[in-house]
Amino acid sequence: MINESKVASKEGIQVTLPQNRIPLLKVLSSLAAIFTLLGIWLVFELRNGYDQVLKQANYRAAQRSQILGQSLRTQILASDYVLRDVASRIEIIDGVFVDTALNRDKTLSTLLKEKGDTVPNFFSMVLFDRDCKFIATASGQNIGTRSKPELCEARKKFKGSGPMVVYVPGNKSASGRAALVISRHFSDVKGQFLGGVLGVIELEQMQRWFDSLDIAAYDSVSLVDNSQLLLARKPAMPFYFEKQMMTEADMNSLSDKYAKSGIATTIDIDGLERLFGIYKIEDVPFAIVYGFEKLAILKQWRKRAIELSIGYCILLLLAGFVVRSHITVLRQHNEISKNNALLRSSEANFRMLAENMADIVWQINSFFKVKYTNAADERVRGYFNSEVIGIDIREQFTELGQEIFQREIDKRLQLEKSGNKGLAMNFELPMRCKDGREMWVEISSVPIYGEDGEIEGYQGVARDISLRRLHEEKLIQANQEMENRLLEATEEKTELQELALHDAMTGLYNRRFLDAAIVREITLSEREKRPLAVIMLDLDHFKNVNDQFGHSAGDLVLKALADIMRQTSRESDLICRYGGEEFIAIIPNMSASQAFERAEIWRRQLEENSLNYGGNEIKITLSAGIAIYPDHGKSGEELILCADEMLYKSKRSGRNRVSIA
Numbered sequence: 001m002i003n004e005s006k007v008a009s010k011e012g013i014q015v016t017l018p019q020n021r022i023p024l025l026k027v028l029s030s031l032a033a034i035f036t037l038l039g040i041w042l043v044f045e046l047r048n049g050y051d052q053v054l055k056q057a058n059y060r061a062a063q064r065s066q067i068l069g070q071s072l073r074t075q076i077l078a079s080d081y082v083l084r085d086v087a088s089r090i091e092i093i094d095g096v097f098v099d100t101a102l103n104r105d106k107t108l109s110t111l112l113k114e115k116g117d118t119v120p121n122f123f124s125m126v127l128f129d130r131d132c133k134f135i136a137t138a139s140g141q142n143i144g145t146r147s148k149p150e151l152c153e154a155r156k157k158f159k160g161s162g163p164m165v166v167y168v169p170g171n172k173s174a175s176g177r178a179a180l181v182i183s184r185h186f187s188d189v190k191g192q193f194l195g196g197v198l199g200v201i202e203l204e205q206m207q208r209w210f211d212s213l214d215i216a217a218y219d220s221v222s223l224v225d226n227s228q229l230l231l232a233r234k235p236a237m238p239f240y241f242e243k244q245m246m247t248e249a250d251m252n253s254l255s256d257k258y259a260k261s262g263i264a265t266t267i268d269i270d271g272l273e274r275l276f277g278i279y280k281i282e283d284v285p286f287a288i289v290y291g292f293e294k295l296a297i298l299k300q301w302r303k304r305a306i307e308l309s310i311g312y313c314i315l316l317l318l319a320g321f322v323v324r325s326h327i328t329v330l331r332q333h334n335e336i337s338k339n340n341a342l343l344r345s346s347e348a349n350f351r352m353l354a355e356n357m358a359d360i361v362w363q364i365n366s367f368f369k370v371k372y373t374n375a376a377d378e379r380v381r382g383y384f385n386s387e388v389i390g391i392d393i394r395e396q397f398t399e400l401g402q403e404i405f406q407r408e409i410d411k412r413l414q415l416e417k418s419g420n421k422g423l424a425m426n427f428e429l430p431m432r433c434k435d436g437r438e439m440w441v442e443i444s445s446v447p448i449y450g451e452d453g454e455i456e457g458y459q460g461v462a463r464d465i466s467l468r469r470l471h472e473e474k475l476i477q478a479n480q481e482m483e484n485r486l487l488e489a490t491e492e493k494t495e496l497q498e499l500a501l502h503d504a505m506t507g508l509y510n511r512r513f514l515d516a517a518i519v520r521e522i523t524l525s526e527r528e529k530r531p532l533a534v535i536m537l538d539l540d541h542f543k544n545v546n547d548q549f550g551h552s553a554g555d556l557v558l559k560a561l562a563d564i565m566r567q568t569s570r571e572s573d574l575i576c577r578y579g580g581e582e583f584i585a586i587i588p589n590m591s592a593s594q595a596f597e598r599a600e601i602w603r604r605q606l607e608e609n610s611l612n613y614g615g616n617e618i619k620i621t622l623s624a625g626i627a628i629y630p631d632h633g634k635s636g637e638e639l640i641l642c643a644d645e646m647l648y649k650s651k652r653s654g655r656n657r658v659s660i661a
């Protein structure tokens with residue numbers, strides 16, 4: 001099991017690392033060793049099992065062939081017993097075969113039949129003489145028939161103590177059918193061959209016996225003679241009967257193989273590979289060959305081999321998974337280690353950077369408890385790091401600072417709720433210093449998110465802005481002063497402007513204004529298709545007033561006329577002092593008659609109202625000339641010129657009158 005531990009950084013960053021890791025190489029080499037051993041064991045086990053199965057099959061085949069061979073031998077011995085019994089009853093007297101037993105009246109044929117019937121396998125019993133001529137048969141037939149000369153010769157030469165057993169092919173058989181012939185021979189005192197008695201087991205009969213044997217499908221059992229001729233077989237293959245089943249060399253090699261390893265396989269005549277057990281029947285020139293089909297024998301072994309291989313593969317896969325998961329764990333660990341190294345390096349960099357910064361670098365948790373401050377806090381506010389770690393940051397603010405902080409936190413939470421996550425926020429608030437001073441700081445803050453995406457703290461920078469604020473205040477003050485001065489200057493300027501456009505003494509517009517205004521008024525009148533009246537006034541014999549009463553009295557007269565003109569004017573009328581004792585009124589939307597009337601009013605009022613100056617009554621009149629736009633001129637110059645001409649006309653005509661063009 002892998003234990004885990006948490007590595008926590010000072011800033012609260014936690015990284016999980018698996019402990020007691022087994023190195024990959026160790027795991028791989030252990031697994032490789034286990035699986036190699038398991039593989040070797042599996043191969044050995046399967047190979048051994050394979051050999052054992054084949055050995056056992058060979059052994060069982062040998063056993064079966066032995067049992068069947070013994071069974072056949074027993075049948076032959078039983079037949080031999082009957083032959084010996086018959087032979088014991090026969091006496092050859094002067095070359096004549098005589099039954100020496102009690103039942104002398106019986107013929108030899110009857111004797112042979114009776115005795116032959118006691119052995120079910122015997123097809124026939126025959127008594128033959130020294131020339132192998134049949135002198136009596138159980139069936140009574142074929143008397144006088146002779147065995148083939150070579151067979152007869154073989155009988156004569158046979159010196160064995162047991163019966164002579166031979167295979168006689170069909171073409172050499174007296175019956176014309178292939179058979180096993182068992183015979184016992186007579187001889188005289190000198191050992192001369194005198195004939196004998198024989199029993200015949202036809203191969204067909206032998207085949208029937210083979211057919212009756214209970215053997216498994218794909219097994220085979222064969223009877224072969226000492227020349228490997230196939231005499232009987234199950235499953236029967238008549239085509240191969242009496243043909244060589246295998247060469248003697250093959251048979252010997254099979255025997256050799258069996259002797260060496262206990263396993264001997266070869267391809268049978270039906271094309272199937274079989275494990276053979278061969279039993280050569282004692283004293284009889286036949287052998288029983290029993291075969292188990294190899295594939296059938298190996299069926300169980302194959303099943304076990306497949307099961308074991310699947311098991312092995314499953315284990316291999318499991319091991320693969322174990323290795324893979326181990327690799328994944330190692331990779332994760334490497335990744336975490338790398339990240340931790342990066343983190344440590346970045347932390348170290350951050351620390352170095354933070355500790356050397358002039359500004360206060362801080363970090364608080366979601367409950368506003370201080371988790372970190374750099375050395376600048378001591379330099380700036382006088383607090384040691386240990387004095388502020390763990391305390392509520394809000395305690396470090398003045399009351400106003402706490403209000404501002406709360407407002408900013410609320411604003412932050414609103415922003416977060418509306419999806420604006422992680423924004424940097426800047427605000428200013430007053431903090432407390434250790435010596436009791438109040439210090440304004442500019443705070444720049446960003447949130448720190450936990451793995452669940454929720455805010456788990458804040459971090460940022462606080463900069464002492466006391467000096468800046470002082471400068472700002474001074475600047476504001478300076479600005480205020482500047483603004484005041486500017487205001488004053490503006491007022492002065494307005495006054496000056498006013499002065500520039502007005503006549504200082506009368507307060508009427510001056511000529512400068514008139515020159516600009518008349519152009520504007522003509523444009524307006526032209527656009528609105530209305531008349532514009534230009535009335536020019538001049539005091540009559542004004543020089544006399546100055547001369548008679550003084551300049552101040554003249555000024556008084558000028559002011560008096562200005563008042564008259566102003567009082568009887570509309571807001572839109574432009575009344576100007578044109579120069580000296582000349583006045584011009586520009587009156588929009590005024591016809592010639594109206595202008596005349598207006599000028600008359602001014603003339604009359606001046607004439608009728610004498611002025612009192614220092615107890616002296618000053619009486620004065622005026623002359624006027626009128627020009628109307630557009631009838632008397634299209635431009636300001638033309639109109640003024642025209643009005644001036646009319647004025648002089650009035651002067652020439654005796655003064656104190658109004659003339660119109």
Ligand SMILES: Nc1nc2c(ncn2[C@@H]2O[C@H](COP(=O)(O)OP(=O)(O)OP(=O)(O)O)[C@@H](O)[C@H]2O)c(=O)[nH]1
Nearest residue numbers: 539540541542543544546550551552554555580581
């Ligand atoms: N008191 C005073 N006198 C001024 C002012 N401007 C001009 N005058 C005087 O106005 C007089 C103008 O005299 P004139 O041009 O001879 O004209 P007039 O005496 O009015 O004679 P007519 O115009 O021909 O009727 C001069 O004596 C100027 O000194 C001013 O601002 N104040």
